[in-house]
Amino acid sequence: MTTTTEQLDVFAAAAAAAAPVWRTAPASDRAAWLRALADALDAASDEVVEIADRETRLGAGRLRGEVARTTGQLRLFAGVVEQGSYLELTVDDADAAATPPRPELRRMLTGVGPVAVFSASNFPFAFSVLGGDTASALAAGNPVIVKAHSGHPELSRRTAEIAAAALEAAGAPAGSLALVEGREAGNALVRHPVIQAAGFTGSLSGGRALFDLAASRPDPIPFYGELGSINPVVITAAAIDARGAQLAEGLAASFTLGVGQFCTKPGVVFVPRGTGFEQAVADAVTGIAGGPLLTDRITEAFPAGVDALTADPSVTVVAHGAETAEGARPVVLATDAAAVADRADTLLEECFGPVTLLIRYDGEEDLHRALRAVQGCLTATLHAEDTDDVSATLALLQDRAGRVLFAGWPTGVAVTWSQHHGGPWPATTSLHTSVGATAIRRFLRPIVFQDAPERLLPPVLRDEALATLPHRRNGVLTLP
Amino acid sequence: MTTTTEQLDVFAAAAAAAAPVWRTAPASDRAAWLRALADALDAASDEVVEIADRETRLGAGRLRGEVARTTGQLRLFAGVVEQGSYLELTVDDADAAATPPRPELRRMLTGVGPVAVFSASNFPFAFSVLGGDTASALAAGNPVIVKAHSGHPELSRRTAEIAAAALEAAGAPAGSLALVEGREAGNALVRHPVIQAAGFTGSLSGGRALFDLAASRPDPIPFYGELGSINPVVITAAAIDARGAQLAEGLAASFTLGVGQFCTKPGVVFVPRGTGFEQAVADAVTGIAGGPLLTDRITEAFPAGVDALTADPSVTVVAHGAETAEGARPVVLATDAAAVADRADTLLEECFGPVTLLIRYDGEEDLHRALRAVQGCLTATLHAEDTDDVSATLALLQDRAGRVLFAGWPTGVAVTWSQHHGGPWPATTSLHTSVGATAIRRFLRPIVFQDAPERLLPPVLRDEALATLPHRRNGVLTLP
Numbered sequence: 001m002t003t004t005t006e007q008l009d010v011f012a013a014a015a016a017a018a019a020p021v022w023r024t025a026p027a028s029d030r031a032a033w034l035r036a037l038a039d040a041l042d043a044a045s046d047e048v049v050e051i052a053d054r055e056t057r058l059g060a061g062r063l064r065g066e067v068a069r070t071t072g073q074l075r076l077f078a079g080v081v082e083q084g085s086y087l088e089l090t091v092d093d094a095d096a097a098a099t100p101p102r103p104e105l106r107r108m109l110t111g112v113g114p115v116a117v118f119s120a121s122n123f124p125f126a127f128s129v130l131g132g133d134t135a136s137a138l139a140a141g142n143p144v145i146v147k148a149h150s151g152h153p154e155l156s157r158r159t160a161e162i163a164a165a166a167l168e169a170a171g172a173p174a175g176s177l178a179l180v181e182g183r184e185a186g187n188a189l190v191r192h193p194v195i196q197a198a199g200f201t202g203s204l205s206g207g208r209a210l211f212d213l214a215a216s217r218p219d220p221i222p223f224y225g226e227l228g229s230i231n232p233v234v235i236t237a238a239a240i241d242a243r244g245a246q247l248a249e250g251l252a253a254s255f256t257l258g259v260g261q262f263c264t265k266p267g268v269v270f271v272p273r274g275t276g277f278e279q280a281v282a283d284a285v286t287g288i289a290g291g292p293l294l295t296d297r298i299t300e301a302f303p304a305g306v307d308a309l310t311a312d313p314s315v316t317v318v319a320h321g322a323e324t325a326e327g328a329r330p331v332v333l334a335t336d337a338a339a340v341a342d343r344a345d346t347l348l349e350e351c352f353g354p355v356t357l358l359i360r361y362d363g364e365e366d367l368h369r370a371l372r373a374v375q376g377c378l379t380a381t382l383h384a385e386d387t388d389d390v391s392a393t394l395a396l397l398q399d400r401a402g403r404v405l406f407a408g409w410p411t412g413v414a415v416t417w418s419q420h421h422g423g424p425w426p427a428t429t430s431l432h433t434s435v436g437a438t439a440i441r442r443f444l445r446p447i448v449f450q451d452a453p454e455r456l457l458p459p460v461l462r463d464e465a466l467a468t469l470p471h472r473r474n475g476v477l478t479l480p
Numbered sequence: 481m482t483t484t485t486e487q488l489d490v491f492a493a494a495a496a497a498a499a500p501v502w503r504t505a506p507a508s509d510r511a512a513w514l515r516a517l518a519d520a521l522d523a524a525s526d527e528v529v530e531i532a533d534r535e536t537r538l539g540a541g542r543l544r545g546e547v548a549r550t551t552g553q554l555r556l557f558a559g560v561v562e563q564g565s566y567l568e569l570t571v572d573d574a575d576a577a578a579t580p581p582r583p584e585l586r587r588m589l590t591g592v593g594p595v596a597v598f599s600a601s602n603f604p605f606a607f608s609v610l611g612g613d614t615a616s617a618l619a620a621g622n623p624v625i626v627k628a629h630s631g632h633p634e635l636s637r638r639t640a641e642i643a644a645a646a647l648e649a650a651g652a653p654a655g656s657l658a659l660v661e662g663r664e665a666g667n668a669l670v671r672h673p674v675i676q677a678a679g680f681t682g683s684l685s686g687g688r689a690l691f692d693l694a695a696s697r698p699d700p701i702p703f704y705g706e707l708g709s710i711n712p713v714v715i716t717a718a719a720i721d722a723r724g725a726q727l728a729e730g731l732a733a734s735f736t737l738g739v740g741q742f743c744t745k746p747g748v749v750f751v752p753r754g755t756g757f758e759q760a761v762a763d764a765v766t767g768i769a770g771g772p773l774l775t776d777r778i779t780e781a782f783p784a785g786v787d788a789l790t791a792d793p794s795v796t797v798v799a800h801g802a803e804t805a806e807g808a809r810p811v812v813l814a815t816d817a818a819a820v821a822d823r824a825d826t827l828l829e830e831c832f833g834p835v836t837l838l839i840r841y842d843g844e845e846d847l848h849r850a851l852r853a854v855q856g857c858l859t860a861t862l863h864a865e866d867t868d869d870v871s872a873t874l875a876l877l878q879d880r881a882g883r884v885l886f887a888g889w890p891t892g893v894a895v896t897w898s899q900h901h902g903g904p905w906p907a908t909t910s911l912h913t914s915v916g917a918t919a920i921r922r923f924l925r926p927i928v929f930q931d932a933p934e935r936l937l938p939p940v941l942r943d944e945a946l947a948t949l950p951h952r953r954n955g956v957l958t959l960p
Contacts, residue, residue, distance in 0.1 A: 105898035215695035
């Protein structure tokens with residue numbers, strides 16, 4: 001089913017009409033609308049998990065967890081809206097004695113206007129119709145038009161229906177949330193004059209094409225894309241000595257989780273040569289089966305990606321996972337740091353699915369030369385011991401990642417105030433996160449009122465409201 | 481003088497080497513380096529004002545004030561760095577009981593890396609080598625490479641020399657600040673792989689070209705451009721009744737200030753038909769002389785811009801300013817709101833220099849139809865009385881501007897915590913400001929440390945430092 005240009009225009013006009021209502025709605029209303037969405041999705045959990053499992057084959061257990069994460073995320077943003085620090089309320093009182101005399105300025109952040117959200121294949125709830133981009137855009141006070149992912153069309157439609165009914169029942173305006181389908185409709189969406197910003201999670205090629213459309217508009221709009229990441233892991237010899245088997249098991253579990261279809265999958269793992277870690281990983285992965293992949297495209301791309309890696313003369317196959325009846329079987333590959341430094345374009349290409357590449361290094365210099373070839377990533381992980389001097393390695397990892405881990409594995413992204421899901425290009429196109437409370441900042445713009453009569457100020461900028469909200473006055477940050 | 485590709489590569493390599501030093505420098509060092517720049521520029525005030533006056537002809541008085549504004553701005557950012565809330569420090573403690581168990585996350589903002597700054601013709605200090613973009617980029621912890629404006633080359637070179645000496649004496653690393661000259665060098669700068677973000681103040685055409693270069697990089701970088709703004713003013717009949725002569729004098733002073741070469745110049749003024757306001761403005765402007773414009777290009781563009789406006793059959797000349805020996809003579813034009821609504825492309829084109837266009841409206845509907853044709857602006861001004869119902873007009877202005885004024889005139893931009901100098905396209909390309917404390921956010925990216933041993937955390941994220949800095953812990957905002 002493809003949305004026509006005429007249908008998109010209708011959705012856009014409705015979104016434009018809804019925008020001032022969302023933007024000026026009191027925090028209590030906006031929070032209630034977000035919670036109504038969460039409650040409705042929770043209530044429909046059995047039904048939507050069944051549809052999602054049929055379309056994505058991710059399994060009911062995982063999908064049930066993802067619904068909980070998604071509704072938790074909507075409720076987190078309801079709390080963010082009520083807490084109010086996202087408004088960045090700032091007042092400078094007038095100062096007639098200053099040179100030149102200073103007017104009164106009152107600053108806040110306000111919604112940018114209707115937002116386009118491009119949903120992802122691998123999280124049919126958490127990065128889809130009611131996922132993080134939608135939740136943060138609505139929380140910021142903007143209507144949303146979602147481009148459905150072709151991997152789960154029925155689920156997208158049903159989720160949008162549930163959302164529309166919940167929003168209407170909760171008193172939100174018509175036009176708050178719409179769904180479009182088809183690649184052409186997506187392209188038209190990001191170029192539509194009503195749309196003021198876009199969020200995207202997906203492939204580098206698809207994201208880059210949409211980024212280019214957003215940037216080439218007569219009025220360019222911000223495009224927040226999460227595009228791809230190989231999530232390097234560095235393990236020291238001391239760490240392998242101390243807990244090699246445990247690390248091997250952790251890695252095997254992480255790169256095969258969700259059949260390797262997480263954007264935070266550890267795709268390359270730097271290990272010292274000659275430590276026996278390869279054998280430990282081989283032992284750990286032997287019993288782990290793969291499974292069906294999300295879409296036909298991913299199903300075709302996975303063996304092609306593995307073939308592209310093994311075509312390199314330096315690459316060997318270390319081990320396979322358990323025989324897998326359908327879909328992708330896990331595979332562990334290995335190469336040398338020197339080869340990676342020379343042929344990063346091939347060897348550091350992200351490959352969606354249950355594959356990871358062990359990269360043997362001979363000392364720090366060899367490791368660092370290869371690390372310098374690593375592009376921006378969502379995460380980087382360092383497994384070291386207290387006795388290791390890791391400062392130079394850590395500096396290289398920090399430069400390349402948005403989140404640096406010192407224990408555990410990068411799959412699993414907590415939705416909290418502190419989270420950052422982003423990183424230097426091509427991890428994301430922006431200086432912002434697509435997960436966690438601060439994701440709201442992407443869909444807000446500053447506005448300042450100079451010498452405004454109190455009755456014409458937005459209510460949150462009046463003195464009465466400021467007393468109840470975090471704000472800065474004459475440079476001093478104050479809590480209610 | 482044109483910077484060669486080889487010279488740019490040398491500057492870029494030095495900036496890349498300086499970046500980790502700036503990024504990890506303690507707040508006290510970074511603040512000291514900013515204050516050293518301010519002190520050095522203040523100390524050289526006589527010398528640089530003389531050069532600036534020779535190159536820009538803006539007059540010693542105005543230029544002396546601009547030096548003070550520029551050094552005040554550097555000191556403001558030193559204070560921002562010390563105050564520390566710009567770091568957005570956020571900690572979520574580990575929670576083993578959560579489903580799934582939650583790791584410890586510590587988030588901060590950190591410098592993006594070397595920044596390109598394109599300076600403006602009309603503020604040879606405040607938006608030039610040591611202007612707001614440079615100050616905020618350095619404050620964020622990033623080395624800067626400035627593209628000099630061709631309108632004040634000698635001043636740019638001398639300012640860069642003073643800055644380099646001051647930074648060296650204060651102990652900042654080599655490579656902290658460099659200067660390039662020539663259009664080709666500017667284009668190469670924004671495409672240079674070392675550069676991670678760019679700030680720009682200038683024309684829509686020049687800014688758009690650089691924006692397109694930044695967006696078309698293999699790794700796109702954020703481009704923060706301040707490109708153009710007509711800064712609409714709306715005056716109600718009641719306001720003219722109450723204080724028409726005062727408003728006319730204020731307008732005449734504002735649109736001719738700096739020979740009309742401010743990006744916040746009130747370019748279009750909506751006035752009710754038949755109020756006598758045109759005559760009042762004519763009276764007010766008669767005694768005001770113009771003067772030489774900043775560059776040959778602007779000198780040629782001004783009469784061409786005025787001609788383009790008066791070529792429209794609806795446009796009449798209301799009045800001229802005093803005879804002006806050299807450069808541009810102030811001129812007031814008038815047209816009708818209906819013509820503006822029909823031919824916005826012509827009539828709402830920004831014209832740099834001492835010209836303003838009065839737009840007569842017949843009632844609210846006529847006014848609003850024309851206002852809907854106004855594109856994004858830095859400012860919008862509403863002069864009304866308490867008895868006016870301005871809610872619909874205000875909504876239209878808010879949608880189109882970053883700063884809304886209810887008294888005074890938009891020229892004059894206080895450099896404070898609350899200021900916002902930005903707005904919807906084409907005012908700026910971004911959701912950020914180029915003036916005021918929050919301009920620092922443009923040159924920062926988030927980074928999160930997960931389960932990091934305390935000794936490997938950046939010092940500001942350790943518990944000891946958190947106790948002295950504003951931060952959020954487990955969702956709760958806390959002040960030191």
